Amino acid sequence: MTTQSIPASHNDTWGFTGSLEDQAEAAWRIAMTTIAAATGQPLESVRAFLDSRHGRHFADDVLNERAKGKDLKTAIHAAVARWMVWTIGRQTSRDYGIPCGLPYLTGFVMHCEIAEELAA
Numbered sequence: 216m217t218t219q220s221i222p223a224s225h226n227d228t229w230g231f232t233g234s235l236e237d238q239a240e241a242a243w244r245i246a247m248t249t250i251a252a253a254t255g256q257p258l259e260s261v262r263a264f265l266d267s268r269h270g271r272h273f274a275d276d277v278l279n280e281r282a283k284g285k286d287l288k289t290a291i292h293a294a295v296a297r298w299m300v301w302t303i304g305r306q307t308s309r310d311y312g313i314p315c316g317l318p319y320l321t322g323f324v325m326h327c328e329i330a331e332e333l334a335a
């Protein structure tokens with residue numbers, strides 16, 4: 216069995232990494248693998264999500280959990296669970312082209328991958 220290496224952030228000043236600042240290095244691997252497992256999306260797609268403004272909002276959710284006293288891993292897992300329960304509604308579907316009813320996290324990971332590919 217081979218292990219896939221974790222892609223590095225392409226956005227150290229913004230997105231997930233910029234929001235978590237001194238906790239970012241420790242959080243990156245946990246967030247990457249946890250989000251990939253929850254969404255079934257490849258690590259490169261997760262990296263695109265975490266580097267985006269949506270990744271910054273996800274990081275804010277992690278920081279909110281940290282403020283409640285949770286350790287980093289538990290805070291990331293709580294944020295992932297929350298984002299997987301939320302679903303894409305009609306307005307978000309219209310704004311971003313993400314299918315209605317899809318888990319929020321899955322939808323935005325996929326959206327960020329597509330947006331990055333279109334921008335390349």
